[in-house]
Amino acid sequence: NAGVTQTPKFQVLKTGQSMTLQCAQDMNHEYMSWYRQDPGMGLRLIHYSVGAGITDQGEVPNGYNVSRSTTEDFPLRLLSAAPSQTSVYFCASSYSHFREKLFFGSGTQLSVL
């Protein structure tokens, strides 16, 4: 099993550019989520999904879009990148959203200039 796979690992964008961070899991998990990690702030939830076709906002959704057309994939789209979106992004999944542990990807380090 590959687990949770995130691509790319590193990305540099210019302000105003758009891009998609990819996340795929091969564990048939219903729940998938995106977090951003900033120094001294822990991980903050951006968006999450409890199944294909269902998404919802987390704590910091502004500037990001998601969709969940399949169980396996949960891409995160930055519509118009801003320097405030410079961060490390983690995708995570679990069997359900109530009590199961999250499996994390290895992260995407994004810099917006």
Place this chain on the structure above:
Amino acid sequence: AQSVTQLDSQVPVFEEAPVELRCNYSSSVSVYLFWYVQYPNQGLQLLLKYLSGSTLVKGINGFEAEFNKSQTSFHLRKPSVHISDTAEYFCAVTPVGYGKLTFGQGTILTVHP
């Protein structure tokens, strides 16, 4: 809404010494509690979780945590640390029956020889 406060941003200790990483939470409903560990340049891994039952929870790598409902705390302990325990540790909480996992700010544990 729930919140998590990790009381120490950095904890330096010597090898083989005991350590306690403190976590307090706030919630108006019952919660599930988790501790995750992040080694350098990696995603997060689950150390242990409290769902119900015994308030003393044992996890991987010799770590344990005690749930104290009256003090709304979930402190992480290890009786004797190793150099390999150097990492960042995150406390997290989710309300029972609801899927938004909220993380604390993180505590960097540095074990010195």
